[in-house]
């Protein structure tokens with residue numbers, strides 16, 4: 001694949017336009033693993049964070065509750081961001097919202113924290129992952145934290161009807177390369193709203 005996957009945006013726009021956000025397999029009423037990882041990173045609430053493929057996640061709400069003031073949520077589907085904005089009401093105006101394909105994003109600034117739960121695993125072509133790494137490299141300040149969660153090596157082979165690549169933490173570290181130090185990794189078993197258990201690999205890196 002030479003450029004961005006042209007089928008991705010209509011797919012995700014359709015998903016978020018037709019299915020209640022709390023019925024999606026990836027829904028979490030509280031994004032505990034993300035909040036815990038961000039807390040362990042030890043960054044102050046004045047730091048900047050971009051939630052890549054944040055969709056309708058409640059992570060942004062909970063970070064606002066904790067006093068974070070420089071939050072960006074990026075997603076390929078405007079319909080997903082609309083759900084989050086509507087939920088947040090007036091608080092939405094304090095967040096930067098970016099509609100973009102991460103494999104085609106040129107960040108206009110740098111961030112202290114990059115958070116991606118369940119987005120990188122959709123990039124099944126090497127060219128897509130290379131483009132993701134380019135966006136990451138452009139967005140991260142040296143010393144910044146990268147929190148990445150994908151389906152684990154024994155996780156599901158598909159998500160939202162799309163094929164995924166599954167990773168052990170070492171494989172994720174190899175994908176990011178030497179510019180990122182793997183600080184910690186852990187396994188999580190996410191239970192979907194339908195009661196299915198999905199094994200995830202989580203990694204926290206530090207940009208060297």
Ligand SMILES: C[S@@+](CC[C@H](N)C(=O)[O-])C[C@H]1O[C@@H](n2cnc3c(N)ncnc32)[C@H](O)[C@@H]1O
Pocket residue numbers: 008012026027028052053054055056057058074075076077080100101102103116117118119122159
């Ligand atoms: C499985 S959902 C996870 C959503 C959110 N991170 C969470 O934990 O609730 C994947 C998200 O990635 C978004 N997405 C998929 N491909 C993308 C891409 N190439 N660029 C940006 N966002 C993308 C989708 O619209 C969707 O919101």
